[in-house]
Amino acid sequence: xxxxQSGHGGGGRLSSELIAALAQRFTSRxxxxxxxxxxALLSGSSEGSKSRGISLDGFTVTPRFFPGGSLGKLxxxxxxxxxxxxxxxxxxxxxxxxxxxxxxxxxLLKHMDDAxxxxxxxxxxxxxxxxxxxxxxxxxxxxxxxxxxGTLMLPQxxxxxxxxxxxxxxxxxxxxxxxxxxxACRYNLDVPGLESDCAPLWxxxxxxxxxxxxxxxRDATRGGVGTVLxxxxxxxxxxxxxxEEALPEDTRVTSLGDLLGLEPLYLACEGTAVVAxxxxxxxxxxxxxxxxxxxxxxxxxxxxxxxHPGTVGLKTSLGGIRVLDMPVGxxxxxxx
Amino acid sequence: xxxxxxxxxxxxxLKAIHxxxxxxxxxxxxxxxxxxxxMAIARHxxxxxxxxxLRLISGPGCPVCVTHQRDxxxxxxxxxxxxxxxxxxxxxxxxxxxxxxLQEEKARGASVQVVTSAMEALELAISSPTQKTVFLGIGFxxxxxxxxxxxxxxxxxxVTNFFVLSLHxxxxxxxxxxxxxxDIPLGGFLLPGHxxxxxxxxxxxxxAEEYSLASAIAGFEQEEILLALTALLGQITRxxxxxxxxxxxxxxxxxxxxxxxxxxxVFRPAPALWRGLGELEESGLTLREAYASFDASPLVPPLExxxxxxxQRQERCRCGDILLGRLSxxxxxxxxxxxxxxxxxxxxxVSGEGSCAAAWxxxxxxxxxxxSIENTGSAQRTGAxxxxxxxGRSFL
Numbered sequence: 052x053x054x055x056q057s058g059h060g061g062g063g064r065l066s067s068e069l070i071a072a073l074a075q076r077f078t079s080r081x082x083x084x085x086x087x088x089x090x091a092l093l094s095g096s097s098e099g100s101k102s103r104g105i106s107l108d109g110f111t112v113t114p115r116f117f118p119g120g121s122l123g124k125l126x127x128x129x130x131x132x133x134x135x136x137x138x139x140x141x142x143x144x145x146x147x148x149x150x151x152x153x154x155x156x157x158x159l160l161k162h163m164d165d166a167x168x169x170x171x172x173x174x175x176x177x178x179x180x181x182x183x184x185x186x187x188x189x190x191x192x193x194x195x196x197x198x199x200x201g202t203l204m205l206p207q208x209x210x211x212x213x214x215x216x217x218x219x220x221x222x223x224x225x226x227x228x229x230x231x232x233x234x235a236c237r238y239n240l241d242v243p244g245l246e247s248d249c250a251p252l253w254x255x256x257x258x259x260x261x262x263x264x265x266x267x268x269r270d271a272t273r274g275g276v277g278t279v280l281x282x283x284x285x286x287x288x289x290x291x292x293x294x295e296e297a298l299p300e301d302t303r304v305t306s307l308g309d310l311l312g313l314e315p316l317y318l319a320c321e322g323t324a325v326v327a328x329x330x331x332x333x334x335x336x337x338x339x340x341x342x343x344x345x346x347x348x349x350x351x352x353x354x355x356x357x358x359h360p361g362t363v364g365l366k367t368s369l370g371g372i373r374v375l376d377m378p379v380g381x382x383x384x385x386x387x
Numbered sequence: 388x389x390x391x392x393x394x395x396x397x398x399x400x401l402k403a404i405h406x407x408x409x410x411x412x413x414x415x416x417x418x419x420x421x422x423x424x425x426m427a428i429a430r431h432x433x434x435x436x437x438x439x440x441l442r443l444i445s446g447p448g449c450p451v452c453v454t455h456q457r458d459x460x461x462x463x464x465x466x467x468x469x470x471x472x473x474x475x476x477x478x479x480x481x482x483x484x485x486x487x488x489l490q491e492e493k494a495r496g497a498s499v500q501v502v503t504s505a506m507e508a509l510e511l512a513i514s515s516p517t518q519k520t521v522f523l524g525i526g527f528x529x530x531x532x533x534x535x536x537x538x539x540x541x542x543x544x545x546v547t548n549f550f551v552l553s554l555h556x557x558x559x560x561x562x563x564x565x566x567x568x569x570d571i572p573l574g575g576f577l578l579p580g581h582x583x584x585x586x587x588x589x590x591x592x593x594x595a596e597e598y599s600l601a602s603a604i605a606g607f608e609q610e611e612i613l614l615a616l617t618a619l620l621g622q623i624t625r626x627x628x629x630x631x632x633x634x635x636x637x638x639x640x641x642x643x644x645x646x647x648x649x650x651x652x653v654f655r656p657a658p659a660l661w662r663g664l665g666e667l668e669e670s671g672l673t674l675r676e677a678y679a680s681f682d683a684s685p686l687v688p689p690l691e692x693x694x695x696x697x698x699q700r701q702e703r704c705r706c707g708d709i710l711l712g713r714l715s716x717x718x719x720x721x722x723x724x725x726x727x728x729x730x731x732x733x734x735x736x737v738s739g740e741g742s743c744a745a746a747w748x749x750x751x752x753x754x755x756x757x758x759s760i761e762n763t764g765s766a767q768r769t770g771a772x773x774x775x776x777x778x779g780r781s782f783l
Contacts, residue, residue, distance in 0.1 A: 056494045058481070064729050238503050296389070311503070312478070368389045369397055369609065371432025376748050379481075379728045 062273025062319075063378035089133040092208050102203040104139030106130055110195045114236050115162070119228070119246030120321070122195055123162030127169040128251050128321055130199035132270040135253040136324060138205040138260050141173055146180040147196035152187045159193065166195075173251050175199070205260050209267040211327075214287045216357040218266055219333035221326040223255060223340055224248060224348045225301035226276040227308065230318025235307055245303040250322030255346050258339040264332025270324045274378060277316035279325045280363045281377040283355075291363040293353035293375070317378045327355065393610045400613035401436055407620040408438040415441050416572055417619055418712055420562065421579030422449030422741070423607050429745040431609045441620070444712035445742035447561055447661060448579060450526040451478050452710060452735045452742070455660035456701060458554050459484050459734075461687045463492060465521050465552065468688060472498035472515070474508035475523040476530075482734045485697040505530075505537035505551070512541075512549035521683045524553040529581045531555040531672055532646040535653035538678050550683035553674055556659055558582045559590040560670035566598040571712055575601025575619045577612070580634040585650075587642025588632055595628035606634040653678055662734065663707015704733035709742055716746035723747070 058065045077083035084091065090106040108130045115122040131141040146166070150159060170177060228248040235242050252270060259265045269279045284291045304315045322345060328336040333351060340346035363375040389397075408415065419425055425445040428434060434443060447453045463484045466473040473489070480490040480501065493499040498518070502508045505522050512520035524534045534551055541549045558579060565571065578591055583604045594602040601622035605615030611634065618631050632638050650672070659671025674682050693701075703721055708714040716722050716735070726732040728744055735743035 054491070054494050056490050058490065068729075239507075367430075367432050367609075368394050369401065369431065369433075369436055371435045373429065373432040374748070376728075 058379065060273075061378070062278060063317075065379055066273070067377075088137070088210065090137040090139060092137065092139075092203060102208070103200055104134045104137055104203055104208070105198065105200045106133035107196070107198045108133060110197070111191070112233065113191065114233075115158070115193060117236050117247055118232050120249035121162055121165045122193060123165035124169055125247075125249050125321060126162075126195040126197045127166045127173075127175075128249050129272065130197040131169070131173060131175065132252045132272075132321075132324075134199050134201050135251070135256050136268040136270050137203070137208045137210065139201045139203050139208070140257075141175050141199050141251075141253060142201040143176050143178045143199070144170065145198040146177060147198075148180065148182045149190060149194040149196070150182075150184050151190050151192050152184055154192055162193065162195070169251055173253060204257075209260075209265060211267050211269075211283050211286050213266040214283060214289060214327055214355050215266070215329070216289060216355050217330050218327045218355040219330055219336075219351055220280075220291065220293065220353040220355065221328065221333070221337055221340065221349055222276060222299060222323065222352045223252075223326060223346045224320070224323040225299040225304060225315075226271065226320055226323060227304045227313075227315035227318030228301055228323070229272075229321040230275065230313070231301075231304040231307045231315070234311060234313060234318070238311065240307065240310065242303050242307055245301075245307065248320055248322035250345055252322060252324055252345065255340065255343045256324065256326075258343070259326065259328075259336055262328065262332045262336060262339075264329030265336060266327040266329065268324045268326045270322075271320040273319050275315070275317040275319055276323075276325055277314070277363070277375050278377055280353075280375060283325075283327075284363050285361045285377075287355075288360045290356035290359035290361070291353060292356050292366060292372075293363065294366050296368050297350055297352045299348040299350045299352075316375065389609065393608070397610040397613050400610065400617045403617045404441070404613065404620055405438050407617070407624050408441050410624070411440055413440075413572075415574045415620075415623065416444055416712065417441065417575050417577060417601075417616065418444050418446040418565065418573055419577040419579075420446035420448040420558065420565075421577075421581065422452070423581065424577060424579065424605065424612065425449065425742050425745050427607050427609070427612060429748065431612075433609070433612065437616075441616075443577075443616075444715065445709070445745070446565060446576075446712060447664065447710040448527075448558075449735070449741050450530070450556070451482055451737065452706060452733075453556060453561075453661050453664075454479075454482065454525065454554055454734060455662045456484070456693075457690070458552075458660060460690050460693075461684075462523050462552060462554075463487055463489060464688050464690060465683065465686060466492055466497035466499050468686070470517070471519045471521060471686065472500060472511065473521050473523060474500050474502045474511055476503070476525055477501045478737070479523060479525060481731065481737045483731055483737070485693045485701065505534040506540070509537040509541055509546065509549050512546055513544070516548055519548050519550060519686065521550045521552055521686065524551045524555050527556055527558050527579075527582050528585045528646075528650065531654065532585065532643075532649045535649040538653050538674070538681055539649070541681060542678065547680075550681055550686060551674065552683040552687070553654070553672055554659075555654065555672040556661070557656060557670050557672060559586070559593075560656075560667055561661065561664070562591070562594060564664065564667055564670075565711065566594055566600055568711065573600060573712070574623050575603075575628075577615050577619065578602055578604045578630075580604055580606045580611075580638060583632070583634065583638045583642065585643050585646045587638065587647075588630055588640045592630050595622075595630055599628050601628055603631040604634050604638050606637070661710075663705075663710050700732065706733040706735045706743075709735055716743040719743070 110126040232247040340349035508522035594600045601619040603615040603618045654672035656669040657673035705719040731737045735741035
């Protein structure tokens, strides 16, 4: 292993390699759970008590204010969503602030207001935290870290191990809005109406948990929807086939993607999830998602297959199939 | 999302292509010479849908892929110097040099900044007057006018800390080189719509007139590519060769006079190095005398001779044969074995437009996938989303 590059933080293959190498120092000593997910589940302390979920996430977005959100809002939504996709109702939160000397206090308070607004809407209490100020240049402005915890509301936590061939895959909204909004800011492109999808997902997903056929869900953050599908296909050693025409689309994301050479399926979402459901409950799952404001665009986009284990195929409008591979590092804009 | 009208036109073209190709006795090779075409063909999985005796090969149309190792080493050496910032298009970052890439240089502390235009690089220079900002001028006649416009402004505003390492290349000379290769049995060219938007039709006319090759200027949507392929097959079956402009909504016969004038004012044709092809006459764009003070070449420190093992490793990369269409990406001995998007050895595997990356990303295992498509349930369309045609492509 040589030196770290920004691509190691991009959520694709380079990230997976790095994380595996870091975790190995623990797993080799028997100190880490074999299934490390974004949200860990800790079994109840006494007989019959419910399991708890706990999740930690760091946030370092540039710019810190973007259409549809801010670093403060993102830091809360991100952590809460890690819990929500595992059936854990978020209850309490720890917040770590690491700020650079010279940051406007007013800006920091604005992020706290945005963070508090999400907590208020979700009934989440701030129960502790940590604040550090580092010398100018030690970091870029402001980093936030959040640790969220809550109660598992299902007998068993949903996870990709429950995926079976024939399961339907549902996307709760058009992919790539967060990544596209950030890219638009970074490259000074004005795309009217383009906004990050940054939002807490518990309310959208909770109605699904009562369905016996609900399998699992994942918020498609770094690496986007494509990466989630690849992780599922590779992790469960099953195939996945998606129909391009069935994918919900935000034409603003597509246009920006065309302009910069970025594929919407690999751009981050912060309020859009991939949901898997057994075929018999797929229609009901879709109906419940579509009746929530965050799920109006939800669509059945593909299936889990027995064929081509470990591979995600995308069927194009003319009937060809291409492979959707996990991206390597950061999405980089293309030349022309 | 593709409209149903467009889909119907695509299907009709596909049917015509199969009809026209059926009587051909020899396999037909057609070359696309634009990275965006390569990506679009792969993205729409078109190769699977074409007749078996029609083979599409990707020519030297990806600006990153045609960058010669020596030029790349110059680019890597620039930001290693104190006070020099290299501004580059994003897809150059991961291209491997002998020992490093711009991304690795950046991680080690070199000043490397991703920009989306030469003008943005010029603005960086203006905002940091104590630093020398070098724009890495990559690309064909599509990106070169942008570089020219930045240089004209830099001269007008007397900016003295802005430089360009011009690795810009011209498409027509490399087309002539390809057309004259006797060992590549090309039937015709799918010509780059973006380059033709700038140059117009005339610079491509020689393909039909002098070499009896089919040629069609094509757009980038699925139906536009299929329409152009239909036209190429039509020319070949009738043995009537001419340049067809099938992208007339963007390509005027005279091209874009303003952009051509910018090119003419700032650059002159010069020999250039192409990865895998060597030096081709008149195929590069170098700065004219009046703009020589912006040339970054004098800032490049003397380069060390590459080590023997580095040269040997590079030689195993068959990018050159792939750019010429002699090999398809999976035929390269390194494809997937030592050269993957995660650990690329050649630029064709790095760039989003590279034919190896496209083959890896979009075609890997695709053929296996096709066999059983009938067995897997097909996702139903749900919701009544209004599908509008993609808009917002930008041209110069």
